[in-house]
Amino acid sequence: MQEALRQGWRGDTMIERIYSDRLKPEMHGSRVSIAGWVQEKRKLGGLLFLLLRDRGGVVQVTLPKKQVSQEVFETAKKLSRESVVVVRGVLQAVEKAPGGVEVVPESIEVLSSSASPLPLDPTGRVPANLDTRLDHRVLDLRKPQVAAIFRVRSALLHAARSHLLGEGFIEVHTPRIISTASEGGTELFPVSYFEREAFLAQSPQLYKQMLMATGFDRVFEIATYFRAEEHDTIWHLNELTAIDCELSFISDHEDVMDVTEGLVHAMLRGIEEECQKELELLGAELPEAGKIPRISYEEALEMLEEHGFSLSFGEDMSTEAEKRLGEIMGEQGYELYFIKDFPLEAKPFYTMPGGDKLSRSFDLEFRGREVVSGSQRIHTHELLVERIKACGLRVENFQNYLEAFRYGMPPHGGFGMGIERFLMLLLGLSNIREAALFPRDRFRLQP
RNA sequence: GCCCUGGUGGUGUAGCCCGGCCUAUCAUACAGGACUGUCACUCCUGUGACUCGGGUUCAAAUCCCGGCCAGGGCGCCA
Numbered sequence: 001m002q003e004a005l006r007q008g009w010r011g012d013t014m015i016e017r018i019y020s021d022r023l024k025p026e027m028h029g030s031r032v033s034i035a036g037w038v039q040e041k042r043k044l045g046g047l048l049f050l051l052l053r054d055r056g057g058v059v060q061v062t063l064p065k066k067q068v069s070q071e072v073f074e075t076a077k078k079l080s081r082e083s084v085v086v087v088r089g090v091l092q093a094v095e096k097a098p099g100g101v102e103v104v105p106e107s108i109e110v111l112s113s114s115a116s117p118l119p120l121d122p123t124g125r126v127p128a129n130l131d132t133r134l135d136h137r138v139l140d141l142r143k144p145q146v147a148a149i150f151r152v153r154s155a156l157l158h159a160a161r162s163h164l165l166g167e168g169f170i171e172v173h174t175p176r177i178i179s180t181a182s183e184g185g186t187e188l189f190p191v192s193y194f195e196r197e198a199f200l201a202q203s204p205q206l207y208k209q210m211l212m213a214t215g216f217d218r219v220f221e222i223a224t225y226f227r228a229e230e231h232d233t234i235w236h237l238n239e240l241t242a243i244d245c246e247l248s249f250i251s252d253h254e255d256v257m258d259v260t261e262g263l264v265h266a267m268l269r270g271i272e273e274e275c276q277k278e279l280e281l282l283g284a285e286l287p288e289a290g291k292i293p294r295i296s297y298e299e300a301l302e303m304l305e306e307h308g309f310s311l312s313f314g315e316d317m318s319t320e321a322e323k324r325l326g327e328i329m330g331e332q333g334y335e336l337y338f339i340k341d342f343p344l345e346a347k348p349f350y351t352m353p354g355g356d357k358l359s360r361s362f363d364l365e366f367r368g369r370e371v372v373s374g375s376q377r378i379h380t381h382e383l384l385v386e387r388i389k390a391c392g393l394r395v396e397n398f399q400n401y402l403e404a405f406r407y408g409m410p411p412h413g414g415f416g417m418g419i420e421r422f423l424m425l426l427l428g429l430s431n432i433r434e435a436a437l438f439p440r441d442r443f444r445l446q447p
Numbered sequence: 448g449c450c451c452u453g454g455u456g457g458u459g460u461a462g463c464c465c466g467g468c469c470u471a472u473c474a475u476a477c478a479g480g481a482c483u484g485u486c487a488c489u490c491c492u493g494u495g496a497c498u499c500g501g502g503u504u505c506a507a508a509u510c511c512c513g514g515c516c517a518g519g520g521c522g523c524c525a
Contacts, residue, residue, distance in 0.1 A: 040487085047483035064483065081476090098486060117457045117477050125487060126458050126475045131517060203525090230448065231523065240525065319521075363525095370525065418525030432525095443516085 015086055021056030025093035025100045032103060034059060035086040035111070037142065038079050039123060048076055052087060052103075053142070060102040061087050062094075068105060075108045082114035082122060082139075130431055137438055137447055148278035149434060152271055153423055157222060159270020160243055163263055169218040169245065174207035176200060176223075180397045187228035189238075200226035203416060208246040209350065209377055210404040212412040218247040222419075232442045234431040235369070237420055239440035246414030253352070253360040253376040254294075256413040257338055260364055260372055261292050263417075264336065271426075284427045287335035287366070294338040294362070303328055313343065326368020338362045349391040350384065352376040352413070360413070371422045374415025381405040 017035040036054030050061040063076050079085065089105035119135070120128040122142040133140040140146055161171070177191060177198050188199035204221050211219050221244045229236065245259060268289045271279070279286070295303070301311055309324050311317065317325070329337050340362040344351065347359045352375060354360040364372035378384045384405055388395050395402070420435040433439040438447055 042485050042488060043482085044485060044488075045482040047485075049485055049488090051486080060486080062484080066483085094484090096484060096486090120458060121475070123487080127460095128458060129517080132458075225525090227524080229523065233520080234518095236524070242525065373525065416525065421525050 017054075017086065019056030020052065020054050020059035023059055023091060023099070023101045023103075027091050027101075028093035030091050031089070031106075032091045033086060033088045034061075034103060036084070037122075038081055038083045038085060038114075041076075041079060041081065043077065048073065050076055050079070050087075052085070057099075057144075059099065060097050061089070061108075062092075062097065062102040062104055064104070072105055072108055075110065076105070079108075079110070080114045080116045082118060082142075083110060084112040084114075085110050130433060134433060134439065134444065135447070141437070145281050146434075148275075148281045149423065149427060149429070150437065151278050152275045152282075152427065153419065153435065155271050155274040156267050156423065156426075157243075157419070159267045159274075160263060161222065163266035163270075164220045164245065167218070167259070167262065169220045169247075170216055172208070172211060172216070172219045172221050173223065174201070174204040174211075174221060187230075189226050189228045202227050203242070204244050205348075205350070205416075206398075206401045208244055208414060209412065210401060212246055212248045212379075213404040213407070213409045217249070218245070220245045230442055234433075235421065235424075237432055237436060237439055237441060239436075240421075241419040241436075242416050243419065244414065244416045246412060248410040248412045250376060250411055250413050252354070253340065253362055253374065253413055256374050256376065256415055257292075257294060257340070257362055260338075260362075260374060260415050260417075264292070264364070264372075265289050267422075279427075282427050286426070288333070292336050292338060292364070293329075293334055294340055296341040297339055297343065297358070298341070300325055300339050322365070322370070323368040326365060329365075330367070336364065336366050338364055347375065349387040349393060350375075350377045351387075352378050353383075353387075362415075364415075364417075366422065366425045369421065369425055371425065372415050372417045374413065376411070376413035379405065379409045379411045381409075 015033075015035055017033050020034060020036070023032065023034075034052055034054065036052045038050055039053040039058060040049075040051040042049040046065040048063040048065070050063070051058050052061050061076075063073055065073055086109040087103055087105045088107045088109075089103045092102050092104055093100060094102050118139060120126075120132055120139055122139050124143045124145065128140075133146075141150070165171070177193060178201050179198055188202055191198050191200060203225055204223065208219055208221060222241070223244075224239055224241050226239055227236075228238065243263070245263070247256070247259060250256060268286055272286060298313070300317070301313065304311060304321055304325060307324065307328055309321060311321055325339075329335075341355065341358045342361045342363075343357055344353050344359040345357070347361050352360040354376075359375065361375035362373075363370045364374075378387060381402060384402065385395055388398060420432050423429070423435040424432050427435075429435055433441065
C-alpha cells in the first residue's frame with residue numbers, strides 16, 4: 001500500500017501512472033505516464049502548456065509544436081478545462097518549468113472531456129459562495145484547500161481509532177433505526193418501518209450503556225447520527241458524525257476525562273504527524289497539546305463574574321458566556337479545557353448526580369465551543385427510574401434499556417465527540433458545513 | 448421557532464441610500480483571432496445578468512408589499 005502510494009497505482013487492470021509529486025529532475029529523460037485533470041491551458045502559438053492536476057499536485061505538460069506530433073498538438077489544443085486525460089511522454093528537467101520538471105507528451109488520451117463553462121472555478125481564483133460550492137461539491141472538492149479538510153478528517157479518525165483500540169476499546173455498531181428517543185430533548189426523524197413508525201438514531205447513548213452490562217468493558221463507535229432540529233446555524237448539521245466511548249468500572253467522571261484527554265492528544269498527534277502539508281495549506285495552527293485543565297461549573301461562573309459577566313447558578317451558559325469564557329481561558333494559554341460538575345437539572349436523566357444539585361458531568365471546550373460532552377452514568381436501576389420520572393419521561397419507553405440495569409451493571413461513564421465541530425474549530429473553518437463532504441442541513445438534501 | 452440582512456451574466460462583484468445620464472461596472476470564465484517559455488501569460492474581437500409576482504411613478508436594478516431562495520444571530524445541542 002505504502003509502496004503503491006509512492007509509485008502511483010500499477011496493475012493489469014489499472015492505467016499505469018505516476019503521481020505528479022513523484023516526478024523529480026533526476027528522472028530526466030525517463031518515459032512517464034501521468035493522469036489527471038486539465039487545470040489550465042496556455043496557448044502561445046507554437047508552444048502550448050497544460051497544467052495537469054492529480055492527487056499529488058500539479059505538473060506542467062509542455063508541447064512545442066515542432067517537437068510533438070501534429071495529432072497530439074491538436075488534441076491538446078482542443079481540450080476543455082477539467083477534462084481527464086492520460087499523458088504519456090518524456091520527463092524533462094527544465095529549470096524554468098514549475099517544480100523544475102515538465103512532460104513532453106508522445107500521446108494524450110482523453111478519458112473524459114469536461115463540459116463548459118464550469119459552474120465554479122476549481123482553482124479557487126474566482127471565489128464562490130458556500131451555497132454555490134455545496135451545489136457543485138464535486139468540483140469544489142478539487143480545490144487542494146478543500147480536499148485538505150477531508151485528508152485531515154481521515155487522519156483524525158484513523159488516529160482516534162488506533163488510539164482507542166490500543167487502550168483496550170472494541171469498536172461496535174449500534175442500531176441506526178430505533179423505536180423511541182434515546183434521551184428526549186432533540187427532535188427525531190421518523191422513518192417508516194414496515195407497519196410501524198420508527199426513528200433515526202440521534203446518538204448511541206442508550207445502546208453503548210447497555211453494552212456495559214455485557215462485559216465488553218470498553219466500547220467505542222464512530223458513526224453518523226441524525227437530529228431533526230430546525231436549527232440553521234454555522235454550528236449545526238442535521239446529519240453529524242461522532243466518536244462515542246463508554247467504559248466500565250470507573251470511580252467517577254475524572255476517569256472519563258482522562259480517556260477523553262488521551263484521545264484528544266492522540267488525535268492532535270496524528271494530525272501533526274500526517275498532515276503538515278494540509279495544515280499549512282489551510283493556515284491552521286494546532287492547539288498546545290499539554291495537560292487540559294479541569295474547571296468546575298461554579299469556578300467558571302466565578303471567572304465570568306470576575307470579568308463582569310454575571311450568571312446565576314443553574315442558568316445554562318449562553319453562547320455569549322461560553323465564548324467569553326473561551327477568551328478568558330485563551331488569555332491564560334488554554335485553548336482546550338474541561339468544564340465539569342454541571343447542575344444536574346441541565347443534564348440528561350442518565351447523568352450521575354454528585355454533590356448538591358450537581359452532576360458528575362463534563363464538557364470539553366475548544367476555543368469557547370463545546371466539542372465533547374460526557375459524564376459518569378447512573379448504574380443503579382432504582383435511581384435511574386427515579387431520574388427518568390423526575391425528567392418527565394415515561395418509564396415504559398425505556399424497558400429494554402432498564403433491563404440491562406437489573407442483572408448486574410458496573411459503574412460506568414462515557415462521552416461523545418462531534419467530528420465536524422471539532423474539525424471546524426481545529427482548522428478554523430467558518431462554517432460546519434465545510435467539514436462534511438455532502439452536508440445535510442435544514443434546507444439542503446442534495447447533493 | 449424567533450430576530451436581522453441580502454438576491455445583478457457560468458462564477459465573484461460595482462451600481463441601490465439620494466429613481467432618469469444604465470444602451471448596467473470590473474474581474475474571471477466562455478467563443479474566435481495573434482503569439483515558441485508561459486507560470487492568475489499578454490493583446491484584439493465577441494457572447495452573456497438586474498430572483499419572481501404585484502404596486503407607486505411620466506420613468507424602477509434603484510422606492511413599497513408579498514412569495515421563493517440565500518447569509519448571519521439567538522435558543523438547543525456535538
